[in-house]
Amino acid sequence: MHLTNFDAPAFLRDTWQRRPLLIRNPWAAWANPLEPDELAGLACEDGVEARIVTTKRKGYVLEQGPFAEKRFAKAGKKPWTLLVQAVDTYDPDVAALREAFRFIPDWRIDDVMVSYASDGGGVGPHYDQYDVFLVQGLGRRRWQIGGMCDAATPLQPHDDLRLLADFQATEEWVLEPGDMLYIPPGIAHHGVAVGDDCMTYSIGFRAPSRADLIGHWADDLIAGLADDDRYADPGLSPQANPGEIAPDAVARLHAMVTSTMKDPAVFARWFGRYVTERKYDDAPEVVPEGTGLRRNPASRFAFVRRSEGVLLFADGACFDCTGDMVGYAEALCAGVVGAPSFATRELIAALVAQGSLVDA
Template identity: 60%
Template sequence: MTFTDFDVDLFLRDYWQKKPMLIRNPWQAWANPVEPDELAGLACEEGVESRLIGRADGRWSVEHGPLAEDRFARMGAAPWTLLVQAVDMHVPGVAALIAPFRFVPNWRIDDVMVSYATDGGGVGAHYDQYDVFLIQGLGRRRWRLGQHCDADTPLLVQEDLRLLAQFDVTDEWVLEPGDILYVPPGVAHDGIAVGDDCMTYSVGFRAPSRSELVEQFCAHMVTDMVEDDRYADPDLRAQANPGEIDAAALARLQAMVMDAVGDPAAFARWFGTYNSERKYPELDFRPDEQIAAEDVRELVADGVALCRNPASRFAFVAQGGDAVTLFVDGQAHDCDGDAALLARQLCAADVLTLDPVLMEKEAAVSLIVTLYNEGSVSFDPEDGPQD
């Protein structure tokens, strides 16, 4: 899917992480990519994160999946909402919704959550700590936006919902199929289905907190530290008051910490590895049969396209010259020359038709073999040339 009427530069300059934006049906041709029954089926599967949210008599209820197959038939007349996370991992048409938003770096993309709601259904007034594009898929939804919120904003905690104690409405729109609402981090919002069969696609973006970065990076660095790397003060002199921690000691102590975490190359390698870990690492996508170099060359010669696994995360960090470090699903691959060219291509496109000349290079073929056998890429004959 592509946009035909959307000014990326204007959006990034005036709206991204600044203020909400209503985008009326910018698609070349909007088509809802997943049907309600298919979404309900996903919510019944093991390994798929889902929630069923209802409200009756002023109280919210939350039920976590996997749901029983007959659960929806027993919902009754009260409004309810089904939320299913990471549907892009399971439905190619939903994964395709991410492509128009690639003006935001891939490492920032989280997943596409899909919601289905009956008339009046919603999840209450709340705010998120990340950017989100809310795409109306089926039916209509009334969105109300409000004040900017932060950690000091009073909340009402019901079940595991974090709802606003006060919601000051500033804007209100009804979205039709194909319409998009962009909501920056911290902006209060509340979406309510207008009629039945209301489906909304939430393209969410990750934004690691400072505390997360410090905690995770330091934990990573500590694993390689040795016990005998300790504070030393061979130039110690007697001081007037033995109870003082003097400036020289503090400077040494802080330098020990800063030297340990201040290596840009070490941070880049850690972050690329950490950030590229799969959202659900417990899921195993490795193929039943591994592939060999000669198989890769044969498939490429036949024009079969190489496809990234929608559940996989690809990113790279440029090194000196033409070299890059490719990060895929929590693994780092140091690449140069032809392998580096391939790594850049893999990060730029979900589906890649490879140049057979490139397959004459052992390093490039070896990279594909490794990624295929890890379940990060596959060859899909349907993406090759059609008769």
Template identity: 60%
Template structure:
């Protein structure tokens, strides 16, 4: 049995990600939990991303094989890249607490040794070139005007009307690449794209939106904030005093003390707000927005 995104619902499972924070937030996907009885497993397969396999309950035998790619023969399956053939080159039996790292593309197979075998898989995202081009292009198309068209007022008569001239190709190519090469626009898009929740259908918003006055009162009382473990936080630095904060597909422009707050929110799961920030209208407005979209909440441990 495979259950994805368990870290979104169980804080104890989300805590497994903390030792891997040397990897940027935007690369982290989720923690999948697999449960198997003696001799069970999904079969030999490979993934296209890094994965750390943490053994919980019981024991599991892992066998590692060759590196795979798009030409590797697969068995029919909608969700897994099950291998049609597999030859192991190494194997280990993981005991509770052991960790095995499997690089992208490496064939592997895990089989439970005994009953009640539970493995936690910390997976990381690695977008393909095709995915980036497709999603970035889709975003650009949504914002293009229909009257932004090719024109050649300086057209010269050609010896052969069947020729597509070098000048026409250059102008047509520029129409496409000028938009695609806008680095700042790409950065803003990617921040929102990469922070979009894994399960966007889940509604984490509070039953009652919080007001700035209420937020100030609660923070003044000493309450801390914690991030929703299902939320994705990242930022892009604009300059020394400003950043773009991306949380769950939303973008926030932060400057001065709010920029520092944004960086802290991205670095820590739980934070205590400095009393000086409680007086800042921009800082409180940011926290209210994050609170009301379900990205942060009051720490229940307080």
């Protein structure tokens, strides 16, 4: 699938992370990539992250999957919504939907969540901390947009859902199949199905928090530090007050910590591995048979340039590529799996062994 009548550079310049935007059916030919029964089938499988939100008189009720098949046969008359995370890791047609959004760097794309709702179904007014494109697959959905929210915005008292306590809509649209709504981080929004068989594809984008980056990188650094790498203070002089932590001691201790984290090359090698880790380790290979050597759509690829070549990252693994391997690695990240050569044979074998490339 690809977008037409859509100016990606203008969108990034004027809209991205600035304001919501309604885009009426920008597809060359929209076709819903997944049937409702297929989505329900996924929600019944172990290891698949699925939820059902039911709208009741007293509010919204959340159920966690996996679900038994009879759960959908007895859905009841109350409006309800089924949400399944990372459907792109299980279905190649849904994975193909990501291709339309590659004007944004691949490492920023998180997953494609798919929802199905009965008439009136929704998950309540809320805001996300990441960018999202909401693509209407089947049926119709009314979207209301509100103002900017943050950690101080009041929420409803709810054990399972982060719902806004006071949602005030400023804009409203009804989306038809193929229509798309972009919502930046922090913008309040509320979607409700208009009629049955409403399916929405949510393409979400990663936005690592400072706490996540520091925490995960620190964990990785700590794993590589020797136990005998310790504080030392040769030439220590007597202090007037032994209770003081002297300025030179504070500076020395601070340098012990910060010097370890100052190398951009070390950070780049860690971040490439971190950001390409698969969301679900046990996700199946979803490459159609008979297609030859292909990227596994469930896999994540990225690269970082260096003076002597590139670092290729695939599913949390790092490969140092030089010489003829560089062009192959760059093409692979662009989505092109070229013909194997003598120089790339070991790299390809390693990628096939870990499931990042699939010989179908």
